[in-house]
Every structure is written in C-alpha cells, then in structure tokens.
Amino acid sequence: MTDEIQSSADGRAAPGYSYGYLDAQTKRMVRRAVLKAVAIPGYQVAFASREMPLPYGWGTGALHITASLIGPDDVLKVIDQGADDTTNAVSIRRFFARTAGVRTTEATADATVIQTRHRVPERPLGPDQVLVYQVPIPEPLRWIEPREPECRRMHALEDYGALYVRLYEDIAHIGRIATSYNYPVMVNGRYVMSPSPIPKFDNPKLDRMPALQLFGAGRERRLYAVPPYTTVKSLDFEDHPFEVQHWETPCGLCGATDSFLDEVIVDDAGGRLYVCSDTDHCARRRAIRDGSATRAPWRDDTDGPEVA
Amino acid sequence: MTATMPINDPPPLLTVDGLTKHYDRHVGCAAVSFTLWPGEVLGLVGESGSGKTTLLACLAGRLTPSAGAVRFRTRAGAVVDVHRVAEPERRRLMRTEWGLVHQTPRDGLRLDVSAGANIGERLLTAGERHYGRIRATALDWLAAVEIDQARIDHRPSTFSGGMQQRLQIARTLVNRPQLVYMDEPTGGLDVSVQARLLDLLRRLVSDLGLAAVLVTHDLGVVRLLSDRLIVMRAGRVVEAGLTDQVLDDPQHPYTQLLVSSVLSV
Amino acid sequence: MSEPMIVASGLAKGFTLHTQGGTRLAVLAGVDFSVAAGECVALDGPSGSGKSSFLRLLYGNYRADAGRIAVRHRDDWVDLVTAPPRRVLAVRRETVGYVSQFLRVLPRVSARMLVAEPLRARGVAADAALARADALLERLGIPARLRGLAPATFSGGEQQRVNIARGLIADHPVLLLDEPTAALDAANRDRVVALIRAARDRGAAIVGIFHDAAVRAAVADRLFGFAAPSPRPVG
Numbered sequence: 001m002t003d004e005i006q007s008s009a010d011g012r013a014a015p016g017y018s019y020g021y022l023d024a025q026t027k028r029m030v031r032r033a034v035l036k037a038v039a040i041p042g043y044q045v046a047f048a049s050r051e052m053p054l055p056y057g058w059g060t061g062a063l064h065i066t067a068s069l070i071g072p073d074d075v076l077k078v079i080d081q082g083a084d085d086t087t088n089a090v091s092i093r094r095f096f097a098r099t100a101g102v103r104t105t106e107a108t109a110d111a112t113v114i115q116t117r118h119r120v121p122e123r124p125l126g127p128d129q130v131l132v133y134q135v136p137i138p139e140p141l142r143w144i145e146p147r148e149p150e151c152r153r154m155h156a157l158e159d160y161g162a163l164y165v166r167l168y169e170d171i172a173h174i175g176r177i178a179t180s181y182n183y184p185v186m187v188n189g190r191y192v193m194s195p196s197p198i199p200k201f202d203n204p205k206l207d208r209m210p211a212l213q214l215f216g217a218g219r220e221r222r223l224y225a226v227p228p229y230t231t232v233k234s235l236d237f238e239d240h241p242f243e244v245q246h247w248e249t250p251c252g253l254c255g256a257t258d259s260f261l262d263e264v265i266v267d268d269a270g271g272r273l274y275v276c277s278d279t280d281h282c283a284r285r286r287a288i289r290d291g292s293a294t295r296a297p298w299r300d301d302t303d304g305p306e307v308a
Numbered sequence: 309m310t311a312t313m314p315i316n317d318p319p320p321l322l323t324v325d326g327l328t329k330h331y332d333r334h335v336g337c338a339a340v341s342f343t344l345w346p347g348e349v350l351g352l353v354g355e356s357g358s359g360k361t362t363l364l365a366c367l368a369g370r371l372t373p374s375a376g377a378v379r380f381r382t383r384a385g386a387v388v389d390v391h392r393v394a395e396p397e398r399r400r401l402m403r404t405e406w407g408l409v410h411q412t413p414r415d416g417l418r419l420d421v422s423a424g425a426n427i428g429e430r431l432l433t434a435g436e437r438h439y440g441r442i443r444a445t446a447l448d449w450l451a452a453v454e455i456d457q458a459r460i461d462h463r464p465s466t467f468s469g470g471m472q473q474r475l476q477i478a479r480t481l482v483n484r485p486q487l488v489y490m491d492e493p494t495g496g497l498d499v500s501v502q503a504r505l506l507d508l509l510r511r512l513v514s515d516l517g518l519a520a521v522l523v524t525h526d527l528g529v530v531r532l533l534s535d536r537l538i539v540m541r542a543g544r545v546v547e548a549g550l551t552d553q554v555l556d557d558p559q560h561p562y563t564q565l566l567v568s569s570v571l572s573v
Numbered sequence: 574m575s576e577p578m579i580v581a582s583g584l585a586k587g588f589t590l591h592t593q594g595g596t597r598l599a600v601l602a603g604v605d606f607s608v609a610a611g612e613c614v615a616l617d618g619p620s621g622s623g624k625s626s627f628l629r630l631l632y633g634n635y636r637a638d639a640g641r642i643a644v645r646h647r648d649d650w651v652d653l654v655t656a657p658p659r660r661v662l663a664v665r666r667e668t669v670g671y672v673s674q675f676l677r678v679l680p681r682v683s684a685r686m687l688v689a690e691p692l693r694a695r696g697v698a699a700d701a702a703l704a705r706a707d708a709l710l711e712r713l714g715i716p717a718r719l720r721g722l723a724p725a726t727f728s729g730g731e732q733q734r735v736n737i738a739r740g741l742i743a744d745h746p747v748l749l750l751d752e753p754t755a756a757l758d759a760a761n762r763d764r765v766v767a768l769i770r771a772a773r774d775r776g777a778a779i780v781g782i783f784h785d786a787a788v789r790a791a792v793a794d795r796l797f798g799f800a801a802p803s804p805r806p807v808g
Contacts, residue, residue: 157396161403161433165418165425168432171439172422172461237439317659345659503680510679514693532679536658550633550658557635561591568592 013072013101020067021099026050030068030223034214037225042187043155044138049221053095058088059134060218062115063095066132069214070096070113076104077111082119082260082277089117106280118181120202122259122281125211127228133196135217138224140184140194160192164235171240180245186233187226195232201244201260206232251276254285319381321346321487321519322367327376329362335543336362340376342538342548346486349513349520351530351551353566354540360523361411361491363540366391367521368408368489369398380405383486403433407480411492413472417464417479423450424460426479434483449478453508470501474508481512487519494529506532527570531555539563576645578747578778579631581606583640586626600626604640606797610746613769613779615789618799624782627799628749631780632671633661644668644747666694670745674752676736678725684735685710685720691743709738713764729756737765741772748772750781754788766791 013019020027026048033047052060070076078093080086084106092115093104105111108121117134125131141151144162154160163184170178183200187193195206196215206213206226213226226232236242250257252264252273259281261274276282322344329336337359344350352360365371367378369390378390382405390398402408407430410416417426427446428436436442443460450457453474455467464472473493480488493509494502510533513520522534530537530551537554539547539562547560558564584604590596600623608614616624629635631642633653642653646668651660665671670691679687685706692702710720713734719727724735733756740748750769754762762785769792773779780797783789789796 153395157399159399159433161429164432164437165421165429168425168428168439168442169421172424172443236437238437239440348659507679507681535662549636550661552634553636553658556629557588559589559636564591 014098017099019100020070022050022067027068030064033223034065034225037223038227041226041230042191042193042224044222044224046221047223049218052218056219057136059092059117061216061223062132062134063092064218065214065216065223066096066113066115069130070100070102072101074102074112075110076102077106077108077114079119080117083279085279108280118197119277120198120205122278125209127210129211131211131213133215135194135196135215138194138215138217138220138222140192155191163192167235167237177236177240184235186235188230193224199245199260200234203234204244247274249274251282254282254289256285318346320344321381323379324367325377327363327366327378328374329366329371330374337543340545344519344521347517347519348536349522349534351534351537352521352523352540353525353527353530353537355525358540359543360540364489364491364521364523368406369402403430404483405485406487406489407485409476409480409488409490409493411495413476416476417472419465420463422461423464423475426464426475427482430479430483445482449482453478470497470505473497473505481516484516490520490522492524494526509533527555527567539566575610577607577609578645579608579642581640581642584630584637584642585639586630586635586637608778608780610778611773611776613773613781613792613794615793615796616780616782616799617796622799624799625751628751628780628782632669632749668745669747669749670740670743671749672737672740672751672753674755676724676732678723681723683721684715684724687724688735688738688742691739695743705742706738709742713738714761730758730761733757734761741768746777748777748779750779752782752784754785762788
C-alpha cells in the first residue's frame with residue numbers, strides 16, 4: 001500500500017495526510033473485514049471503528065470502507081437520500097477529493113465508488129462499480145431481540161421466525177406489510193440482513209446486482225456485504241407477497257413513472273410537487289427530453305481536486 | 309403363575325439417567341433418573357429450592373447438566389441425547405417436539421406483540437409462511453384456551469394473569485409438541501382462575517395425547533393432573549410412584565411431612 | 574367355581590409414621606386371599622381391622638410390605654406389589670375398578686363427564702361414553718337436570734351414586750367397593766344392590782366392604798374375616 005504521508009505523490013491529494021485519511025494499518029484491518037464480509041454474504045463482520053472527522057450517524061462506517069478501498073484512479077459519487085447536493089454529500093465528496101485526490105462526480109454512470117445514504121441510484125449499476133451504504137443500525141433482529149449475543153446466535157442458527165412476527169403484526173394491524181424502508185432481506189438464502197434505511201422500493205435492485213455492495217455501521221462497528229450477482233430476497237408471506245411503493249403521478253420535473261418520488265412543498269399555499277429523489281437520474285432525463293444534451297447539463301468533477 | 313411383562317409396550321418418550329446439576333458447590337439436582345412414556349403426565353413436587361426448576365431447565369435443554377443424560381425419542385423415531393446434539397438441532401427440538409410453559413407468563417410471552425402473533429410464532433419459526441393459515445390456527449387456539457377470539461390483535465399486556473397463562477399454553481401447544489414441561493402453571497393465580505386452568509390443562513393433555521412433566525408444590529394439582537409423581541428434596545428424588553400411591557401411602561419422612569402439611573388433597 | 578381373578582398371598586402391610594416419632598403400626602400380616610370371576614366376597618371385621626387398607630392394597634393404592642397380589646389382567650398375571658406404575662395404571666384402566674367411599678369432585682367437570690371418564694380413558698368416543706353415562710345415571714336415579722352440573726353441590730347420596738356409576742360404567746372384570754351404599758336411602762340402596770348383582774352375574778369378581786347387613790346378605794357369596802383390631806404400635 002502506498003498510503004503514507006507522501007500520499008500526494010500524484011500531486012492531487014493534500015500533503016500531510018495519510019492517503020484517504022486513515023492510516024495504513026486501519027485500512028488493512030477494514031479491507032480484511034470487507035473480504036470476510038464478501039466471503040459470507042449478509043454476515044455482519046466486526047471491525048474496529050476509528051474516530052472520524054464527522055459525528056456518528058453521518059456515515060462514519062461507510063466512510064471507513066470508502067477510505068480503505070478508494071484509489072487514485074477512482075471516481076467518487078456521494079448521495080444523501082438520492083441527492084448529490086446536500087451538505088453531507090458535498091462534504092464527503094470534498095473530504096475524499098482532499099485526502100485521496102480522487103475525481104468526484106454526480107453522474108452515476110461515471111462513478112466507480114458510490115457512497116450512499118438511504119437510496120440506491122435508479123440507474124442500474126455495473127460490475128465495475130462499488131456501492132457503499134451508510135448504516136445506522138446493522139442488526140435486523142434488533143427490533144425483536146434486544147440482546148446482542150442472542151441476535152448473533154439467532155443468525156448463526158438461522159432462527160428467523162421471530163422476524164416474521166413483525167410482518168405478521170403489520171398485516172394484522174394495518175392489513176398489509178407496512179414496513180416501507182429498512183425492509184429486511186434474506187441474502188444468498190442464508191443470512192437475514194438490514195438493507196439500511198433505503199425505501200423498500202429499492203430492495204429489488206439489490207437482487208443479483210452486478211456491482212459489489214458494501215454496508216458500514218460506524219457506531220455499531222459492523223460491516224457486511226452483498227457480492228455481485230447474489231440473490232437478495234425481501235421477506236414476505238405467500239398470501240401477502242412483497243410489493244414496492246407506487247405513485248399516482250409521474251415526477252413533476254422529468255415525468256418519470258418508474259422512479260422513487262419525494263414530496264416537495266413548493267409554495268406557502270401548500271402546493272406540492274412529486275419529484276425524483278435521485279437528482280442525477282432526474283437531471284439526465286430532463287436533459288435528454290430538452291434535447292439540449294450533447295453535453296450533459298450536470299457538472300462533472302464539480303468539487304474537483306481541491307488542494308488547499 | 310408368573311407376572312410377565314408384556315412385550316408390546318411402546319418405547320419411552322423420555323429417558324432421564326443420573327441427571328445432576330451443580331452450581332459451583334451448591335447442588336441444583338442430583339442423580340435424577342426416570343422414564344416417561346407417550347401421553348403420560350409426571351408430577352414433580354417438593355418445596356421451593358428443592359431443585360425442581362433446575363431439573364426442568366435441564367430436561368427442556370435450557371440448562372446443561374453437570375452429569376447424566378436426557379434422551380428423547382422424536383416423532384421420527386430417533387432417540388437423541390438432548391445435551392449432545394448440536395445447538396441448531398436442539399433448538400429445533402425445543403420448538404417442535406416439546407415446549408415449556410413458564411411459571412410467569414411474562415417469561416413465556418412476547419408482551420409487545422399481539423396474541424395472534426404470540427400463538428403464530430412457533431409456526432413461523434417452523435417455516436409456515438402463509439398469513440391466512442397462521443391466523444386461522446391462532447383463532448382456533450384462542451377458542452381452545454377460552455380466550456375471546458375478538459382479542460386476537462390485542463397485546464397480552466392488556467390480559468389478566470389467567471388469560472396470559474392460557475395464551476402461553478396456546479403458544480406452546482400450537483404446533484402439537486409430544487411433550488410439554490410446565491413450571492408451576494397455576495402459581496400466582498387466584499383459586500377460581502386456577503380451577504379453570506387446571507380443567508383446561510387436563511382436557512388438552514387428554515385430547516392431544518400430550519405427555520407432560522409438571523413442576524408444582526401444590527399436591528392438589530398433581531392429584532388432578534398427573535399419573536405418576538416424583539418427590540424431590542434438596543435436589544434429590546426421595547420418593548417416586550403412582551400419584552395416588554405416593555399421596556395416600558407416603559413412605560419417606562419428607563413425603564409424609566409434605567402430605568400431612570396439606571389440609572385436604 | 575370359575576377361575577380366580579385375584580390371588581393374594583403372604584400379604585403384609587404396616588405404616589411407619591415418621592411425623593409422629595417413627596411410630597410403627599402393623600395392620601395386616603400373612604394374609605392369603607383369592608376371589609374368582611362371578612363371585613362376590615364381603616370383607617368382614619370390626620372397625621380398624623384393616624378391611625379398607627386391604628381393599629386399597631388390591632387396587633395398588635397402598636404398597637404392600639411383603640407378599641404378592643396376582644391379578645388376572647388380559648390373559649396374563651400381574652403382581653401389583655412389584656409391577657411398575659405404568660402396569661398398575663393399565664390394570665386399573667382395563668381390569669380393576671374401584672368405588673371409593675367419597676366422590677372426588679373436579680372443578681367444572683359435570684357429573685356425566687366424570688362418569689364417562691373411565692370409558693374415555695379406554696378410547697371410547699365421547700358421544701358413546703356420555704350416552705352410557707346418562708343411561709347409568711338414569712338407572713341410579715340421578716335426574717337429567719343434574720347430570721350436566723358439576724357434582725360439588727350435590728347431596729352426599731347423589732355424590733355417592735355418581736361415584737358408583739363412575740366405578741361400574743366400564744364393566745371392569747374386577748370390582749372393589751368400599752361402602753358403596755353408606756349414604757343412600759332404601760330405594761337408592763336397592764338400585765345399587767341390583768347393579769352390583771348384575772355385575773356379578775355378568776362374571777365380575779367383586780370384593781367389597783358392606784356395613785349394612787341387608788346389603789351384604791343380598792350381594793355377598795361369602796365373607797372374608799379380619800381379626801380384631803390389629804393396629805398396634807410396635808417399637
């Protein structure tokens with residue numbers, strides 16, 4: 001690993017940092033944990049989370065993974081609830097631009113590493129991409145079993161009946177499975193996994209995805225993985241099969257009927273608009289529709305190498 | 309004339325051999341041996357601290373004994389050593405072949421999910437994935453344990469103690485185990501509520517052909533429910549036999565004391 | 574005479590009262606006894622001579638200190654003194670019926686259910702067992718309106734008749750009767766006597782304690798005598 005203080009070897013990363021912020025030993029430890037996670041799809045691997053320059057809950061776990069995997073040739077995209085332009089997404093992109101000297105992008109297609117909070121991009125990902133999820137609570141059994149050792153034992157023994165109790169309760173009280181985000185999935189027919197708080201709309205995208213999916217929880221010090229082309233099945237009942245959300249109206253900006261929509265209040269009179277949560281997806285569609293796009297209207301390398 | 313044993317006896321369901329549990333130097337139970345046949349109800353009596361609950365936990369596979377063995381004959385006809393099988397298998401057995409009714413319903417129920425979910429959980433764990441069937445079964449069992457079916461979606465925390473105990477029984481019996489362990493099932497209930505529960509247990513045990521090991525200190529309960537009786541003191545079996553034999557013609561000084569201490573059994 | 578159903582030999586029974594300083598009471602010693610199918614034997618002797626204890630020994634309710642009690646069970650002989658509990662239960666279910674002096678009432682269980690129980694225990698369907706119970710209770714003068722009630726509130730005589738019905742319903746080959754008519758008026762006593770005679774005539778071996786001389790004369794083929802008060806402290 002060529003990580004050390006001379007990280008700005010290519011002249012782009014800021015001097016004085018370890019390459020990608022974390023020290024070499026920590027990155028080695030995280031990579032080993034990632035390898036184990038990839039070897040056992042859906043299994044939560046413990047890792048020694050370090051103090052990061054942002055608070056727990058802001059994506060420290062995913063930050064560990066991104067920092068350990070990213071190389072000078074990578075192109076990084078960061079989204080927060082689908083948007084590239086929130087404070088958190090912008091800050092994390094800038095952080096890696098500065099500490100790893102990588103190019104950043106808002107274009108899903110151009111990214112090699114995508115760190116995400118609570119969404120999966122609408123555009124299908126390819127085999128050369130890695131999706132890194134920010135995870136607050138990695139344990140899908142937490143709701144039904146508060147004792148951590150017992151949760152571990154339940155995973156070890158595939159003892160998942162109690163998890164279905166939650167789905168049963170939804171149907172009994174609401175008439176359908178009401179869980180709409182962080183909807184538990186069975187990975188590779190073996191481990192039940194929390195997909196992080198993505199809407200269940202995104203769950204089908206996890207199944208047999210060509211990209212590597214990694215999940216990091218900094219506060220809980222756990223990471224887990226779904227290797228490319230792995231089966232991911234959302235839990236359900238035979239007579240109440242898994243379903244995703246649908247909207248009556250298309251996206252108010254791009255007219256998409258097949259994407260996840262956010263409700264936006266647009267005026268003081270309570271007027272509202274439903275728009276794509278994936279800002280890159282929406283912008284791309286509008287550009288194509290407007291015919292303005294021989295060159296895309298979204299900016300590449302927005303936050304570029306930024307040497308202080 | 310010779311008293312010969314018939315050769316067509318069914319094989320025993322449970323064979324307990326020299327079961328011993330030490331806690332550090334304290335003895336939980338010592339050298340307990342007995343055999344239980346399908347459909348038989350065995351009472352375990354003795355005062356508090358006599359090792360009954362420890363023994364029950366060892367029998368049910370929840371506590372690992374210091375010595376001795378518990379062998380169980382599954383529906384498939386395999387005889388398994390409860391403490392030597394791998395844990396996944398032991399857990400499976402605990403949820404399909406036998407059940408445990410706790411003294412305190414709170415220990416045996418999920419208080420924060422509905423009565424229906426409590427009953428359905430063992431079915432879900434066993435792989436049932438059809439909501440409609442689970443719900444129908446839960447309704448049947450609510451009726452069987454005399455709980456108003458309209459309360460299927462209510463949480464057991466809103467139930468009386470007697471209802472909670474009946475719900476726990478439904479939750480335990482829903483997938484028809486061969487054997488049920490009961491730890492003071494009537495403890496902590498009003499006398500009138502006890503009578504209803506006892507009658508219910510008696511009927512379920514006989515209708516389902518259940519075998520049961522019943523821990524209690526109430527001699528009236530064992531008189532009513534159990535075929536055979538084991539009397540324990542300080543972790544050891546002091547007397548065993550037919551229930552009415554032990555109660556009406558007690559041999560051991562401790563059993564005599566126990567029987568003579570009861571007003572009328 | 575037809576074949577023996579119970580053959581007891583060298584039977585001894587005593588009680589050690591540990592709660593009363595280890596006092597030892599000898600009740601029976603060296604008792605030899607037999608009863609055959611179709612025969613009714615009345616146990617005879619003064620109060621405290623051990624008749625009830627003897628009857629309980631024959632049911633396996635008391636444990637003998639010595640001797641054997643061979644009972645003809647199915648086509649075999651079972652020694653109640655040494656038989657394991659399961660065997661004793663099987664003998665009680667199929668071969669030896671017992672009518673105690675007092676009915677043991679169960680909470681919430683109706684009279685007809687109580688009476689039907691010995692048949693249910695043998696696997697007879699509920700409907701058939703209850704029909705038999707109703708018929709027998711009818712014969713014993715328990716009106717239909719009472720049969721569906723738990724007998725806890727019944728009079729002593731009504732409870733005793735329910736108890737007798739429960740003891741007789743399963744047509745056990747051997748019947749042990751402990752004062753079956755003590756609480757009954759003359760009319761009901763006659764009904765019970767008729768049932769006991771019918772049981773004997775169908776071939777049951779009957780052993781009973783009957784204080785009422787008229788009842789004894791009406792049902793007993795012979796007496797089996799117990800010596801004067803034997804319970805005496807030893808040591």
